[in-house]
Amino acid sequence: MKYTKYTLSTVATIALLGTAVASTAVKAEPNDLLNATLWTQTSVEFKAASMASYKLAEVMLDRAIADKNWTAALEQGDNYQNKPTAVILDVDETVLDNSEYEAWLIKANTNYSSKTWGPYVDAAISKPIPGSKAFIDYAKSKGVEVFYVSNRKAPGEVGTRKNLANLGYYVNDKIDTVLLRGETKEWGREKSTRRAHVAKDFRILLLLGDNLGDFVDAKKATLADRNAILAKYSDNWSSKWITIANPMYGSWEGASFGYNWKASGEEKRQMKMEAMKYWEPKQ
Ligand SMILES: [Mg+2]
Numbered sequence: 265m266k267y268t269k270y271t272l273s274t275v276a277t278i279a280l281l282g283t284a285v286a287s288t289a290v291k292a293e294p295n296d297l298l299n300a301t302l303w304t305q306t307s308v309e310f311k312a313a314s315m316a317s318y319k320l321a322e323v324m325l326d327r328a329i330a331d332k333n334w335t336a337a338l339e340q341g342d343n344y345q346n347k348p349t350a351v352i353l354d355v356d357e358t359v360l361d362n363s364e365y366e367a368w369l370i371k372a373n374t375n376y377s378s379k380t381w382g383p384y385v386d387a388a389i390s391k392p393i394p395g396s397k398a399f400i401d402y403a404k405s406k407g408v409e410v411f412y413v414s415n416r417k418a419p420g421e422v423g424t425r426k427n428l429a430n431l432g433y434y435v436n437d438k439i440d441t442v443l444l445r446g447e448t449k450e451w452g453r454e455k456s457t458r459r460a461h462v463a464k465d466f467r468i469l470l471l472l473g474d475n476l477g478d479f480v481d482a483k484k485a486t487l488a489d490r491n492a493i494l495a496k497y498s499d500n501w502s503s504k505w506i507t508i509a510n511p512m513y514g515s516w517e518g519a520s521f522g523y524n525w526k527a528s529g530e531e532k533r534q535m536k537m538e539a540m541k542y543w544e545p546k547q
Pocket of ligand 1: 358475
């Protein structure tokens with residue numbers, strides 16, 4: 265009798281577990297975003313690469329502080345040598361990790377939309393990019409001001425500030441250092457006007473970002489244009505301009521299909537295929 269009861273309860277438990285697994289399992293549809301998101305969210309390689317970028321930034325920060333003629337901003341202008349110092353960081357995929365939003369896009373089999381991105385920003389649940397908080401704390405300890413220049417839209421400022429505060433990031437409460445897109449008429453998608461705004465009062469020591477536009481305006485730049493920009497500023501990369509890897513999205517993707525975001529998924533995939541060079545095995 266006892267044995268029977270045990271068996272029945274075991275069967276019931278297994279059945280319940282089976283139901284739980286079935287209800288939470290995500291159907292694995294083919295999706296171009298899967299590997300990039302998986303790598304960003306789960307790999308130690310991504311974490312280590314981010315930490316390396318931020319460790320390099322600390323080393324460069326010390327050099328930048330010591331050299332009064334050092335500036336990272338093309339917008340710096342003249343007579344900056346004795347201004348107080350600052351660094352400028354992008355937010356998304358530079359300070360905040362939004363891979364859970366990207367993972368949801370895959371799960372829901374849908375594309376980025378401001379209708380879903382807005383509530384995600386307001387929820388203030390992004391995770392920290394590894395190494396970013398330690399770097400920001402280091403900059404603060406050296407008396408360097410920290411500016412966050414993001415293309416999150418102005419209404420997202422409450423959620424963005426809440427998210428940064430919840431994760432313990434330093435944000436100046438005396439001057440506005442969270443500069444979002446559309447806060448003023450001049451602050452559009454291109455970030456040079458916001459870099460110029462910071463440069464008026466600060467010597468900009470470093471720029472940190474995951475996107476070409478975090479360093480230099482490159483609107484509608486072709487793949488060839490982008491490579492020319494890389495070459496033109498070869499001295500800045502990895503010294504004044506520090507990059508964080510983002511394989512999930514960015515202007516690199518738009519450049520591969522001529523920024524034709526309205527094209528269908530199939531058309532975009534076709535243009536991406538055409539953007540690559542191919543090895544051909546010998547017959
Ligand atoms: Mg970004």
